[in-house]
Amino acid sequence: DVVMTQSPLSLPVTLGQPASISCRSSQSLVYSDGNTYLNWFQQRPGQSPRRLIYKVSNRDSGVPDRFSGSGSGTDFTLKISRVEAEDVGVYYCMQGTHPLVTFGPGTKVDIK
Amino acid sequence: EVQLVESGGGLVQPGGSLRLSCAASGFTFSSYWMSWVRQAPGKGLEWVANIKQDGSEKYYVDSVKGRFTISRDNAKNSLYLQMNSLRAEDTAVYYCARDRRSQGYWGQGTLVTVSS
Numbered sequence: 001d002v003v004m005t006q007s008p009l010s011l012p013v014t015l016g017q018p019a020s021i022s023c024r025s026s027q028s029l030v031y032s033d034g035n036t037y038l039n040w041f042q043q044r045p046g047q048s049p050r051r052l053i054y055k056v057s058n059r060d061s062g063v064p065d066r067f068s069g070s071g072s073g074t075d076f077t078l079k080i081s082r083v084e085a086e087d088v089g090v091y092y093c094m095q096g097t098h099p100l101v102t103f104g105p106g107t108k109v110d111i112k
Numbered sequence: 113e114v115q116l117v118e119s120g121g122g123l124v125q126p127g128g129s130l131r132l133s134c135a136a137s138g139f140t141f142s143s144y145w146m147s148w149v150r151q152a153p154g155k156g157l158e159w160v161a162n163i164k165q166d167g168s169e170k171y172y173v174d175s176v177k178g179r180f181t182i183s184r185d186n187a188k189n190s191l192y193l194q195m196n197s198l199r200a201e202d203t204a205v206y207y208c209a210r211d212r213r214s215q216g217y218w219g220q221g222t223l224v225t226v227s228s
Binding site for chain 2: 094097105
């Protein structure tokens, strides 16, 4: 199975400041169709997960442009350009390239 | 608007069975892979299983293989998860999600508690 790791696991941030979360996979996430199925999810307290980014860098409809995704192969990053209070929650990366889907352990973002 | 509504959760004793359902609307259900993802209390997300559009391919996380069965009824726009031989470690909120590789839409989840 593909193991997904994230760092840091806890990220206290100051409002208005940038934040960055790293995600690494134990195998390449490039699929045979040329796409890389690395996705990012946000889970606010008490809510269902919500997809923010799909295929590395594509922002979902309604997701603020302060969120951006980048990376390739086995190394990926989610960036928040200026953290707002509503960004508090847990962020997960997820790979859908390999038959058995796997999630990262999650990064908890809160306000300092 | 895409909607996924799970039901069927509850309290069950270890070794018991439960069948979860997910009612889909707002999209052509038969055109999409569907998935189940769970989240134990205070823990992260764990993918459980997924199923191809026509039900011909199914995949499971190792920890549920042989105990859980994913199925679907495209005529009823519904996804199911039959859970047998339940264990305490299966206690979680179970979400259904659309898609195989990108999980674009999620339901609100249904809580399964396995306890005596």
